[in-house]
Amino acid sequence: MVMKKLPQRPVDNSVPRKSFEERIREGRQNRLREEALAETKESMDEIVDGDATLQGDDSIVQDVVNESFPTSIKFPRHQARKAAGTEKGVLTIVSAGKFGHRLIFPEKVISYMGSTDKAQIGLADKGIMVIEKPTSEEETEGLFPIRKQGKSYMVYSAPLVKELVASFSLDYSNTVSKTFMDAEYGEYEGRKAVYIKLV
Numbered sequence: 001m002v003m004k005k006l007p008q009r010p011v012d013n014s015v016p017r018k019s020f021e022e023r024i025r026e027g028r029q030n031r032l033r034e035e036a037l038a039e040t041k042e043s044m045d046e047i048v049d050g051d052a053t054l055q056g057d058d059s060i061v062q063d064v065v066n067e068s069f070p071t072s073i074k075f076p077r078h079q080a081r082k083a084a085g086t087e088k089g090v091l092t093i094v095s096a097g098k099f100g101h102r103l104i105f106p107e108k109v110i111s112y113m114g115s116t117d118k119a120q121i122g123l124a125d126k127g128i129m130v131i132e133k134p135t136s137e138e139e140t141e142g143l144f145p146i147r148k149q150g151k152s153y154m155v156y157s158a159p160l161v162k163e164l165v166a167s168f169s170l171d172y173s174n175t176v177s178k179t180f181m182d183a184e185y186g187e188y189e190g191r192k193a194v195y196i197k198l199v
Contacts, residue, residue, distance in 0.1 A: 088179075089181040090181060091103060091109070091180045092178065095161050095162075095172045101156070101160075102156045102161065103121075103154070103160070104152050105146075105153045106151070107153070110146065112185055112192060113131070113193070114132055114192060115146075116148065117133070117145065117146055118143055118145055120133060120134065121144055121155070121160065123164075124195065126168075126197050126199050127196045128198065129193050129194070129196075130193065130195075131188050131193040132191040168198045180196055180197065183195065
């Protein structure tokens, strides 16, 4: 039987051969690296499974937040102006500019009276009375047209707004609108009426 001689692998002399001690050291480092990765994976699995809690880490984060939080503040002297209709109520009185004087009623107030095109508005001791329009066309005192915009109803009248501001000492120095929440539903001289308190 004739044995064939295997071809020899070419030797790459450009790469220096590692000594026995270097190979041992490299193998030990690889084992340590693999063990560290395995421990990290095991710890992550415990967190996912719920066996470990992050209470300690959460408390650290909370301490950092509390330390950076201010203990006292100072408010600016100038306040932001409120836009009309930002609060839900029974009446919003807007006093802004030459063409911005109006009364804004929600649908519930106007629908209670039953008349959505006109209403009588009168002044009482602590507020206004919004009354269903009279049956007689001759009775026009305090009668104002109503315009619907979206879900709200508007009464545009600069003289009326100025009279309400003066009569009830309403302060508009830091705002353009005031919203009122208190209302009573009833009747006035046989017609449905809503009494809205302004003071």
